[in-house]
Amino acid sequence: MSTREARARQTVTDTEAYDMLRRHGGHSSAFLALNSGNRRFQTDGVDGFVPYREGGRRHLFQLGGPVCADGDRERLLTALLARAAAEGRRVTGVQLSRAAAELHAQHGFVVNQFGASFSIDLDGYGLGGQRMVKVRNMVNRARREGVTVTEADQGDAPALDAVDRAWLRGKGRHVKELDFLIGERGGPGAPHRRLFTAIHAGRTVGYVSYSPVFGERPGRLYDLTRRLPDAPPGTVELVFATALRTFQEEGCGWLHLGFTPFVQLRPDACAFGPTSGALRRCLELLAAKGQAVYPAASQESFKLKWRPQLIEPEYLAFQGGVSVGAVWRLMRLTKAV
Known part of the structure; x- marks a missing residue:
């Protein structure tokens, strides 16, 4: 089967994606999977999908991790990694919950806290x-x-x-x-x-x-x-x-x-798996002096003044380790540069 045929078979319609989110979308930002420009990866036998975008020829960025029942997350992620490997791509997970970050760490991803969400x-x-x-x-x-x-x-x-x-x-x-x-x-x-x-x-x-x-x-x-x-x-x-x-x-x-990036960074947030000290220092620098990239401090201040009772860390996960190419492509994808 060609890559084009495989993608056609894996297409998830807007209506199907919304229904899957209703059944399995536990992440507070899971609805962003429906944003224009996002693609949806699906594999046979799993009621769910992974929202993603491609970054150049060598990178694939998934948003929020697999949207499916807990028992199917391993299978869906494994299928996505196989698809990426067949295309010569490395996967990066963006805005992952703690549970999704732990799953990625078990698959050899290097995981760093990216910021936090407030509720x-x-x-x-x-x-x-x-x-x-x-x-x-x-x-x-x-x-x-x-x-x-x-x-x-x-x-x-x-x-x-x-x-x-x-x-x-x-x-x-x-x-x-x-x-x-x-x-x-x-x-x-x-x-x-x-x-x-x-x-x-x-x-x-x-x-x-x-x-x-x-x-x-x-x-x-x-x-x-x-x-x-x-x-x-x-x-x-x-x-x-x-x-x-x-x-x-x-x-x-x-x-x-x-979600707000670069804020509420905790030294113990990634105790469950391998992490990158260099990336952690970069994120801490952005937290302190990165207003030109993103006004994280003002966003955090606005959210904190409403006295949210729940603040949860969210993560980045890089397959096989952090690479300059993946970071650059992510910054381009998010329009940070």
Whole structure:
């Protein structure tokens, strides 16, 4: 069978992928597997897939690890590695959970913590008390400025496009978002997202989208934020607080704040397998001085001010060891360079 025929046989439709995520998507960011540009590897006899992208001729980057029942993860990963080997590629796992990182370590991967994800248990959660006073002040400031928040199916596309363009211009040419690791407004997952928009003086000044999360901690993922540079202070906080209250009233269990790279790095995070000291030092350097690559500190600060009860490490895993080529291709893939 040719490589093209094998890929055709392994195609997973958008609907099939979504149903598999509902059954097996335990990672809080698993829904990002539906992003435009991602491919889906499947093997016979396994109800599941691995989301991935290719990097040049020699690299394959999987996002979040296998999406399948726990008992099938070994089989699906082994099949993916066999496929990559047949094509002369090395596999790199990106944004892996602890369980997925341990599985990769058992297959000879070198594993390093990449950052952390943050989650809020909505049961009994509130914005009262002294610890949340700064958040309340920002929310109330936006309200006094006349900002209102509404939920829309897809929103006013031209207005949202204008927000996107202004947001990107306002970030500056040196500050980038990590593509492949964040949500998107369109694409195959669009029908399943919730979109909350901020309106001020009759125009759309910002929005936040939320994706579904399944598995052990079901709920919603805060996955994409945009606002105009001149939006009133507190606009994003007001959108976030409105969505949080809406989800809470609907009986949603968790609000996941998503992944931030280079933060909450712990010296004992990779005690279960081989790790790269050189890569660890590079990641620590990026954590301390890497604002030009990604504004990790400000992202972490925003998430921590909501007092998340759960902070979990997430990992990078390099097949056969860390290579300059794999790191470079990953940086290109995520648009960090």
